[in-house]
Amino acid sequence: MRGDEKLLSQIREEVTAKARAAKEASRLLGSIRTSLKNLALAKIAERLRANSGEILAANEKDLAAGRKSGLSKTLLDRLALSSKRLEEMVRGVKQVEELADPVGEVMAGWRRPNGLLITKVRVPFGVIGIIYEARPNVTVDAAALCLKSGNAVVLRGGKEAINSNKALVAAMRGGLEEAGLSPDCIELIESTDRASARELMQLTELVDLLVPRGGAGLIRTVVETAKVPVIETGVGNCHVYVDRSADLEMARRIVVNAKCQRPSVCNAAETLLVDEAVAEDFLPVCLAELVGKGVEIRGCGRTRTIFPAAKEATEEDWGEEFLALILAVKVVAGLEEAIRHINKYGSKHSEAIVTNDHSHAQRFKEDVDAAAVFVNASTRFTDGYEFGFGAEIGISTQKLHARGPMGLAELTTMKYLVEGAGQIRE
Amino acid sequence: MRGDEKLLSQIREEVTAKARAAKEASRLLGSIRTSLKNLALAKIAERLRANSGEILAANEKDLAAGRKSGLSKTLLDRLALSSKRLEEMVRGVKQVEELADPVGEVMAGWRRPNGLLITKVRVPFGVIGIIYEARPNVTVDAAALCLKSGNAVVLRGGKEAINSNKALVAAMRGGLEEAGLSPDCIELIESTDRASARELMQLTELVDLLVPRGGAGLIRTVVETAKVPVIETGVGNCHVYVDRSADLEMARRIVVNAKCQRPSVCNAAETLLVDEAVAEDFLPVCLAELVGKGVEIRGCGRTRTIFPAAKEATEEDWGEEFLALILAVKVVAGLEEAIRHINKYGSKHSEAIVTNDHSHAQRFKEDVDAAAVFVNASTRFTDGYEFGFGAEIGISTQKLHARGPMGLAELTTMKYLVEGAGQIRE
Numbered sequence: 082m083r084g085d086e087k088l089l090s091q092i093r094e095e096v097t098a099k100a101r102a103a104k105e106a107s108r109l110l111g112s113i114r115t116s117l118k119n120l121a122l123a124k125i126a127e128r129l130r131a132n133s134g135e136i137l138a139a140n141e142k143d144l145a146a147g148r149k150s151g152l153s154k155t156l157l158d159r160l161a162l163s164s165k166r167l168e169e170m171v172r173g174v175k176q177v178e179e180l181a182d183p184v185g186e187v188m189a190g191w192r193r194p195n196g197l198l199i200t201k202v203r204v205p206f207g208v209i210g211i212i213y214e215a216r217p218n219v220t221v222d223a224a225a226l227c228l229k230s231g232n233a234v235v236l237r238g239g240k241e242a243i244n245s246n247k248a249l250v251a252a253m254r255g256g257l258e259e260a261g262l263s264p265d266c267i268e269l270i271e272s273t274d275r276a277s278a279r280e281l282m283q284l285t286e287l288v289d290l291l292v293p294r295g296g297a298g299l300i301r302t303v304v305e306t307a308k309v310p311v312i313e314t315g316v317g318n319c320h321v322y323v324d325r326s327a328d329l330e331m332a333r334r335i336v337v338n339a340k341c342q343r344p345s346v347c348n349a350a351e352t353l354l355v356d357e358a359v360a361e362d363f364l365p366v367c368l369a370e371l372v373g374k375g376v377e378i379r380g381c382g383r384t385r386t387i388f389p390a391a392k393e394a395t396e397e398d399w400g401e402e403f404l405a406l407i408l409a410v411k412v413v414a415g416l417e418e419a420i421r422h423i424n425k426y427g428s429k430h431s432e433a434i435v436t437n438d439h440s441h442a443q444r445f446k447e448d449v450d451a452a453a454v455f456v457n458a459s460t461r462f463t464d465g466y467e468f469g470f471g472a473e474i475g476i477s478t479q480k481l482h483a484r485g486p487m488g489l490a491e492l493t494t495m496k497y498l499v500e501g502a503g504q505i506r507e
Numbered sequence: 508m509r510g511d512e513k514l515l516s517q518i519r520e521e522v523t524a525k526a527r528a529a530k531e532a533s534r535l536l537g538s539i540r541t542s543l544k545n546l547a548l549a550k551i552a553e554r555l556r557a558n559s560g561e562i563l564a565a566n567e568k569d570l571a572a573g574r575k576s577g578l579s580k581t582l583l584d585r586l587a588l589s590s591k592r593l594e595e596m597v598r599g600v601k602q603v604e605e606l607a608d609p610v611g612e613v614m615a616g617w618r619r620p621n622g623l624l625i626t627k628v629r630v631p632f633g634v635i636g637i638i639y640e641a642r643p644n645v646t647v648d649a650a651a652l653c654l655k656s657g658n659a660v661v662l663r664g665g666k667e668a669i670n671s672n673k674a675l676v677a678a679m680r681g682g683l684e685e686a687g688l689s690p691d692c693i694e695l696i697e698s699t700d701r702a703s704a705r706e707l708m709q710l711t712e713l714v715d716l717l718v719p720r721g722g723a724g725l726i727r728t729v730v731e732t733a734k735v736p737v738i739e740t741g742v743g744n745c746h747v748y749v750d751r752s753a754d755l756e757m758a759r760r761i762v763v764n765a766k767c768q769r770p771s772v773c774n775a776a777e778t779l780l781v782d783e784a785v786a787e788d789f790l791p792v793c794l795a796e797l798v799g800k801g802v803e804i805r806g807c808g809r810t811r812t813i814f815p816a817a818k819e820a821t822e823e824d825w826g827e828e829f830l831a832l833i834l835a836v837k838v839v840a841g842l843e844e845a846i847r848h849i850n851k852y853g854s855k856h857s858e859a860i861v862t863n864d865h866s867h868a869q870r871f872k873e874d875v876d877a878a879a880v881f882v883n884a885s886t887r888f889t890d891g892y893e894f895g896f897g898a899e900i901g902i903s904t905q906k907l908h909a910r911g912p913m914g915l916a917e918l919t920t921m922k923y924l925v926e927g928a929g930q931i932r933e
Contacts, residue, residue, distance in 0.1 A: 108850070112873045193895060197884055206906050207876065285730070289906050304711070305734050310907040331929040338931035424534070446924050447538045450633065458623055458927030467932070468923070469619060480632050480715050480920035481736040482908035494906035497894070498872050501884030503757040505764035506893070 092272045096280040099268040100208065100235050100287040106265035107207045107233035115182040117260065118229055122178040125228075125256030126171045129221065132252040133167050139248035140217065147215075147241050160215045160242055170221045173472060177225040180471045183490045184231045198500045203493045205231030206289040210281050211474075212303055214295040215241035220249045223294070224267045226474050230492035233266045235288065237281055239295075240273030247271065282307035289494075292487075294475055297402065312483060312491075314475030317347030317430035318402045319460045322419040322445070324436035325358035331457065332435040333367045338459040339433065341374050345404050347476055348431050348463040352399060352409040354419045357383070360412045364388050368410065376406045383412040399426045416441050420448045427451060430478050431460040452478060452485035518698045522706040525694040526634065526661050526713040532691035533633045533659035541608040543686065544655055548604040551654075551682030552597045555647065558678040559593050565674035566643065573641075573667050586641045586668055596647045599898060603651040606897045609916045610657045624926045629919045631657030632715040636707050637900075638729055640721040641667035646675045649720070650693045652900050654683075656918035659692045661714065663707055665721075666699030673697065708733035715920075718913075720901055723828065738909060740901030743773030743856035744828045745886040748845040748871070750862035751784035757883065758861040759793045764885040765859065767800050771830050773902055774857050774889040778825060778835040780845045783809070786838045790814050794836065802832045809838040825852045842867050846874045853877060855904050857886040878904060878911035 110118075129136070140162040147157050183203055190200035209232045211223045220236055227234035238246045246269055254264035270277050282291060282303060291311045293303035304313055321339050323332040339350035355363055360383065368378050368388045378384075379398045380391035391410065398409040399422070413419045423432050433455035434445040442456045453463040463485060465473025470488030477483040483491035536544075555562070566588040573583050609629055616626035635658045637649045646662055653660035664672045672695055680690035696703050708717060708729060717737045719729035730739055747765050749758040765776035781789055786809065794804050794814045804810075805824050806817035817836065824835040825848070839845045849858050859881035860871040868882045879889045889911060891899025896914030903909040909917035 108874070191895065193893070197888060199894060308731050310736075310905060312907075328929070334929060334931050342932055442926075448534070451922065453923040453925055456924075456926045458925055458930040459932050461932040462623060462925060462930070463923075467619070468625060469617065479736060481738070484921055485923050495910055496877065497879040497889075497911050498882075499879055499884055499888060500868075500882045503754070503760060504884040504888070505760055506768050506885050506887040 089276055092274055092276045093280050095272055096270055096277050099270060100284050102265040103208045103233035103235050103268045104287045106263040110233055110266055111205045111231050119178050121228060121257050121260035121262050122174055122225060124259040125253045126174045128252040128256040129167065129171050132248065133164065136167060136245065136248040136252065137162055139244040142244045143242055152241060156215060162217055162245060170218055173222055174225045177229050177472055180229060180489055182229065183493050188495060195504055196502065197504055200498045201495050202498060204496050206492065206494050208233045208235060208288050209492065210235045210237065210288045210291045210309065212237045212278050212281065212291065212293045213239065214299060215239035217242050217245040217249060219294055220246050222472065223474060224253055226472060226489060226492060228266060230489045232492060235268045235270065235281060237270040237278050243273050279306060282309055285309050292474055312477050313479040314477055315347045316402055316428045316478055318400065318426060318428040319348060319350045319431045320352045320354055320423050320427060321350045321433045321435065321460065322354040323356060323359065323363055324416060324434055324438060324441050325356040326438035326441065327359065327435040328437060329359060329363050332363065333370065335433065335435055335459050336367055337370055339461055340371060340376060340408050342461055344406050348460050350460050351401065351403050354411050354413050354422060356415055357412050361387055371408060376408050378408055378410055380410040381412060384410045416444060420445065424450050428478055430476065431455065431463040433458065433460050515702055518700055518702045519706050521698055522696055522703050525696060526710050528691040529634045529659035529661050529694045530713045532689040536659055536692055537631045537657050545604050547654060547683050547686035547688050548600055548651060550685040551679045552600045554678040554682040555593065555597050558674065559590065562593060562674040562678065563588055565670040568670045569668055578667060582641060588643055588671060596644055599648055600651045603655050603898055606655060606915055608655065609919050614921060621930055622928065623930055626924045627921050628924060630922050632918065632920050634659045634661060634714050635918065636661045636663065636714045636717045636735065638663045638704050638717065638719045639665065640725060641665035643668050643671040643675060645720055646672050648898065649900060650679055652898060652915060652918060654692060656915045658918060661694045661696065661707065663696040663704050669699050705732060708735055711735050718900055738903050739905040740903055741773050742828055742854045742904055744826065744852060744854040745774060745776045745857045746778045746780055746849050746853060747776045747859045747861065747886065748780040749782060749785065749789055750842065750860055750864060750867050751782040752864035752867065753785065753861040754863060755785060755789050758789065759796065761859065761861055761885050762793055763796055765887055766797060766802060766834050768887055770832050774886050776886050777827065777829050778837065780837050780839050780848060782841055783838050787813055797834060802834050804834055804836055806836040807838060810836045842870060846871065850876050856902065857881065857889040859884065859886050
């Protein structure tokens with residue numbers, strides 16, 4: 082018991098000290114010039130390259146530990162770095178360097194009848210906390226995006242990647258120093274005990290925003306535990322609805338793309354809804370192609386009558402983000418039922434209709450409650466690059482502050498500047 | 508114990524049922540025309556007038572109970588309705604009717620190289636929960652603003668006002684029905700047990716946003732307890748800093764206005780900071796005027812040397828929102844110390860500098876972390892009407908989603924609509 086308390090107090094001390102250092106660093110970072118932030122990003126890229134030996138050796142330690150503790154192949158693959166992957170990370174930093182600086186934008190401005198001039202300007206949050214799993218690439222991505230948007234960052238990554246993260250952060254802090262900035266703009270929590278994440282989630286005075294990145298369990302825990310404001314990201318139970326008026330050839334291409342092009346990501350489709358009027362024409366061809374690509378079909382009763390190779394879908398399947406080559410399929414009475422199904426089971430991420438009926442497209446766009454609603458296009462386009470924003474910190478699936486792909490602008494807040502000549506309120 | 512559990516389960520049932528009904532009502536409300544929402548607001552105004560007898564009788568019951576239980580004079584005054592106050596509430600509803608509808612605004616739009624057309628449109632949140640104290644005017648204000656912005660509302664007011672709230676909500680629901688809308692667009696939680704507020708804060712599936720309105724204690728409780736996203740409002744520990752270059756006559760007018768014009772509100776000043784270079788010229792005149800207006804001065808050591816009538820300020824005074832005719836006063840070495848003091852003790856609400864030094868004004872605007880930063884104007888201008896937004900639901904003092912006065916636009920979120928002609932991701 083005494084030992085536990087001592088550990089807890091050490092963890093609290095580390096987290097608080099690092100968050101406080103980040104807060105202090107953020108005060109300067111918020112108003113420095115773009116050219117200096119870009120210089121720091123360039124130095125970070127250089128240092129990541131220069132330190133590649135140490136970084137890969139540290140990663141090898143994580144991999145060895147992971148193999149010993151029986152991490153799955155998928156997790157080991159996510160954890161693994163290589164010269165090529167490191168080079169991709171460096172390229173990512175260079176891309177952030179090239180993005181426009183969101184800070185300082187005058188978003189609106191007006192003069193009041195009493196002569197007060199009000200401007201609404203974009204400013205950084207201050208300190209952003211990122212809680213994530215064992216993906217070392219998130220360490221570099223998140224740090225670069227926070228830096229460019231003028232925010233200090235406190236990183237709390239998964240224990241499986243701790244050695245890699247230490248090496249990456251050491252390189253990045255070196256880059257900051259070479260650019261003449263405080264290394265505390267990028268802080269890594271080295272304790273990977275659950276308590277360190279919990280601690281970070283309570284620091285309302287020091288941390289302005291938390292962005293969890295990872296699986297549904299991690300995100301739920303952060304949303305339910307944090308006192309610091311959180312942006313919920315990433316869980317995608319996305320649907321494609323094929324309307325009776327759809328170009329069925331177009332529908333087939335969209336469904337196959339949304340399911341198969343990269344099944345492990347949040348904007349991949351998990352459920353296909355088909356209007357009963359076209360189910361018999363559409364399903365045999367489309368589902369056969371999907372099966373040919375290795376997709377497991379879990380269908381409703383009517384789907385299984387039309388396509389007997391389908392397994393039976395359970396109630397759970399409608400709510401599940403498979404992130405794998407599995408597709409739930411349901412025949413619906415029409416647009417109404419499709420919208421009801423999506424609003425009931427969807428995760429408010431990306432939803433698509435394939436239709437040639439204008440009023441159906443309008444209804445779907447209005448009534449489906451999701452960050453991105455597609456008409457005649459694949460759900461796979463919900464992505465910072467595909468939207469034209471550049472790199473993103475995640476896809477927000479909640480409604481406060483940011484929805485959909487979160488680029489640099491979404492990592493900022495605003496303030497009102499009000500200039501007068503002595504005005505007082507009567 | 509059994510009794511407690513039964514009560515708790517009844518409370519849970521009431522809160523969940525009403526939130527669910529509001530969610531259902533919100534689906535239609537999100538896309539109805541402005542003219543219909545305005546008709547509903549007009550009918551609500553009519554009904555509030557028509558039911559004034561019942562409403563005032565219900566309020567009399569609350570007042571009698573409040574007097575019996577020893578409510579303070581201030582609280583009884585906040586609770587009390589009269590024909591005149593009811594008429595003010597009705598006028599407030601009519602003003603909301605006249606505001607522009609924020610829903611449906613195309614905030615941005617662009618075509619991607621692959622031909623996808625992306626538009627970002629403003630949409631309602633869905634269901635907004637309001638947790639507040641014993642001010643019946645919040646019941647009507649909040650309901651009108653939520654309705655106009657296309658949101659259903661779940662109201663959970665203080666127990667002292669429960670009879671008034673029931674009568675007000677009955678009238679408003681009647682107005683909704685007369686306009687042909689679901690009465691469930693406005694729901695009142697009738698249980699005023701603490702458990703009902705706690706329950707509302709957990710309903711992440713049914714409630715999209717919580718806005719607490721009230722004192723610092725209420726707001727802290729909601730921020731710390733809620734799983735539903737919260738916008739923090741209202742606590743204002745605002746400062747006026749008088750720079751060495753200030754027009755001291757202008758400074759005096761601004762300080763007196765910021766402190767005295769309405770001391771009980773969040774944008775009133777609580778601390779005066781004065782550059783040491785002008786302290787001896789400025790403080791005697793300004794503080795004497797304040798004392799003449801009934802203000803109690805709590806000063807630092809140097810203030811008390813210059814103005815011996817001042818009491819001694821404690822460390823707590825710097826962090827306190829007095830909401831009363833009390834002013835903390837500190838002599839500072841200059842701009843740097845003023846900014847540090849404000850960023851340490853301020854509540855990120857409204858902060859003012861009085862200066863004629865351009866570089867000082869720039870530094871203050873950049874480095875002070877607050878929703879509204881004023882140069883040569885009173886902090887009292889942070890207000891929906893004064894900013895030109897019309898009625899507001901509160902003043903946000905946090906950085907996520909909305910900062911400063913929250914009008915109708917801040918009660919909405921957005922979604923991306925993406926229209927294609929069969930695009931798939933390569």
